[in-house]
Amino acid sequence: MKRRKVIKNIALGAGGLGAITQACSPAKEIAKEPVSEMKIIEKEKPQVYKGNINHSVCRWCYGNIPMEAFIEGVKEMGGIQSIELTTAEEWPLLQKNGLTSAVGTASFANIQEGFNDPNNHAKLLNPYLDLVDKAADAGIPNVIVFSGNRNGMDDQVGMENCAVGLDAIVKHAEKKGVTIIMELLNSKVNHKDYMCDLTPWGAGLVDKIGSPKFKLLYDIYHMQIMEGDVIATIRKYKDYFAHYHTGGVPGRNEINETQELYYPAIMKAILDTGYTGYVAQEFIPTWDDKLAALKHGIVTCDV
Secondary structure, rough: OOOHHHHHHHHHHHHHHHHHHHOOOOOHHHHOOOOHHHHHHHHHHHOOOOOOOOOEEEEHHHEEEHHHHHHHHHHHHHHHHEEEOOOOOOOHHHOOOEEOEEEEEOOOOOOOOOOOOHHHHHHHHHHHHHHHHHHHHHHOOOEEEEEEEEEOOOHHHHHHHHHHHHHHHHHHHHOOOEEEEEOOOOOOOOOOOOOOOOOHHHHHHHHHHHOOOOOEEHHHHHHHHHOOOHHHHHHHHHHHEEEOOOOOOOOOOOOOOOHHHHHHHHHHHHHHHHOEEEEEEEOOOOOOOOOHHHHHHHHHHOO
């Protein structure tokens, strides 16, 4: 066959195939048809959670939503048992709505002015003892503390100072069944000069204090910025971690495909360590529907 005839036959074949495809395809108007009732029912079907992860959310990320409305939204989406970094004044409202607070805090808890400075020990002692009492009475498992900024202080000196300042508080927490947790934060982007910014330093403080009621809050967002190697760190230091926070890197926003961490694998690694505590969403939502962003984070971590 000549080249011209071959091209003609191909064109005729393509035209015939196109005609067959058009004949077998639904009319274009069908594409504009409203979503079927069955699809609507499927869309509105409630989310079923696996129950392996105890889900929590940090209240401050949704501070522009009134507390009552936020609680209602959390209850409607299901799966979340805790709204944390809340105060003793807020716990009764949570409990009234069948929720708890995985981590308790108070207005005196200060990231910059923490236990590495001996000048802060006296003013933090009694407020923290009182907060531990209130947490115990309300069944709140953890109370958060901070190292404070370096301000030129040597890290080893700061560790010694933290151990001294926390001693009485941790011993009181032992009696009350509450765990004191110090949060690991990044000092590169969000909390310049913060001392407890590396897992080995925090683990060293845990060893120095030597109590089962003093551990670390491993913030995945912060430690990805400082150290990376998240899953290996979780496996290595599992006995030092009493709580986990999420967050997308970079930006501390939604934990979806826009960031560099793959949270399903991280959650599986946490479960593989035997962890049974809470994992809290602590990203700042950018979606117009903030609660939809939160639900997406919960579903992502529900492995």
